[in-house]
Amino acid sequence: MNDRQLSNEEKQAVWAWIEERVGALECSVCSNRDWILGDLKARFISELTKARGYPAVVLVCRHCAHMLAFNAILVGVEEPDPPSAEEASDE
Numbered sequence: 001m002n003d004r005q006l007s008n009e010e011k012q013a014v015w016a017w018i019e020e021r022v023g024a025l026e027c028s029v030c031s032n033r034d035w036i037l038g039d040l041k042a043r044f045i046s047e048l049t050k051a052r053g054y055p056a057v058v059l060v061c062r063h064c065a066h067m068l069a070f071n072a073i074l075v076g077v078e079e080p081d082p083p084s085a086e087e088a089s090d091e
C-alpha cells in the first residue's frame with residue numbers, strides 16, 4: 001500500500017470524523033445516505049503551482065455517483081505540505 005491510498009485505519013478515522021462533525025450525510029443530489037469512501041486520497045492541484053494543492057478524501061454516493069470531497073488535512077489523515085522554496089523565501 002502506498003501513501004496515496006487510505007489504510008483501513010485512515011478509513012475508520014474518516015468515517016469517525018464525519019460521524020462526529022456531520023452525522024448522517026445526505027446526498028445533495030439524490031438525498032441518498034449510502035456512501036462509498038474512495039480508496040485513494042485525491043488532490044485538487046493548484047493551477048498556479050501545478051504541484052501543490054488541496055489533499056482530499058472523497059465520498060461517492062452509491063445511488064447517483066455524486067462525489068463529495070473533504071480536506072484530508074482537516075480530517076486528520078494527511079500532513080500539511082512543507083512550504084515550497086518560494087514560500088520559505090518569503091519569510
Ligand SMILES: [Zn+2]
Nearest residue numbers: 027030061064
Ligand atoms: Zn446521490
